[in-house]
Structure formats: structure tokens, C-alpha cells
Amino acid sequence: MMFPDAVRPAAQLDSDMRADLADSLAHLHAADRRLCRPDAVVVGRALEEIRAHRVLPGVFGRYFDLVLALGAGEIEDARRLFDEILRLAHRTPTPAVLPFTTDALDDDSERYARLVDLGSARPGFLAAP
Numbered sequence: 811m812m813f814p815d816a817v818r819p820a821a822q823l824d825s826d827m828r829a830d831l832a833d834s835l836a837h838l839h840a841a842d843r844r845l846c847r848p849d850a851v852v853v854g855r856a857l858e859e860i861r862a863h864r865v866l867p868g869v870f871g872r873y874f875d876l877v878l879a880l881g882a883g884e885i886e887d888a889r890r891l892f893d894e895i896l897r898l899a900h901r902t903p904t905p906a907v908l909p910f911t912t913d914a915l916d917d918d919s920e921r922y923a924r925l926v927d928l929g930s931a932r933p934g935f936l937a938a939p
Contacts, residue, residue, distance in 0.1 A: 824864060831873060832857040835895065838876070844885045845892045856899035866903045869895055871921045 836857055839845050860869065872891045879888040908914040915922065 828860050828865065831870065832860040835860070835873065835892075838880070839892070842880065842888075845889055852896060856896040859899040863902045866898050866901055868918045868921070869898050871918060871925055872898070874925055875921065 836853075839853055859865075872895050876888050876891040876895070879885075879891060910919060910922075912919045
């Protein structure tokens with residue numbers, strides 16, 4: 811995919827966003843010892859996976875929730891989200907059109923609705939096609 815008149819193709823933007831995501835996760839992990847895992851190799855491998863290939867949208871969604879949890883002092887939620895990101899980082903998504911349902915997206919359906927529908931006056935902004 812290319813954006814018309816874009817300086818960089820979408821693939822480069824994707825790569826840059828994933829590199830920034832990995833850098834931010836590394837910074838959060840180093841700065842907040844409450845997110846520490848006993849095996850730093852696991853963290854390093856997951857960050858390299860994020861840099862190396864496309865990741866599931868839920869990785870980005872969990873990152874936003876992780877930052878919000880840290881800001882709210884919800885350390886157990888932040889630790890759980892960080893661990894989920896590490897587990898999902900190795901999975902490369904395949905392009906698919908899915909209905910916006912809990913059956914198709916599991917917990918991510920609520921997450922995506924919450925993250926996309928911020929402040930919307932219309933409930934149910936996102937719906938199945």
C-alpha cells in the first residue's frame with residue numbers, strides 16, 4: 811500500500827512505527843523495574859520480533875493500555891499487558907477482514923472500540939460490516 815504523494819511508502823512507515831514501539835517498550839522496561847521479567851532474553855527477543863516483522867494490531871492496542879495502566883499506577887495490569895505483548899510479538903498477522911465481534915476478535919473487540927471510540931457521542935461507533 812502507498813499513500814498518494816507520500817515521501818515514504820507505507821511499508822517504511824510501518825517499519826518505523828514498529829521500531830518506535832520496540833524502543834518505547836525497551837525504555838518502559840528499563841525505567842520501570844516493576845515490569846521486570848526474570849529472563850531479559852525473552853524481552854530482547856520479543857523486541858527484535860516487533861522490529862523484524864508486522865505484528866498483530868492487538869500488540870499496539872495493548873501498548874496503549876500498558877501506558878495508561880502505568881499512568882494510573884495499575885502495576886499488575888501493566889505487567890499483564892507487557893507479558894501479553896511479549897507473547898504476541900512473534901506472531902505475524904495475515905491480512906483478513908473480520909467482523910467486529912467478540913467471537914472474531916475476543917478481548918480485542920472491547921479494546922479497539924474503547925481506543926477508537928474515544929469521546930464519541932454515538933455509542934457503538936464501531937460495528938460489524
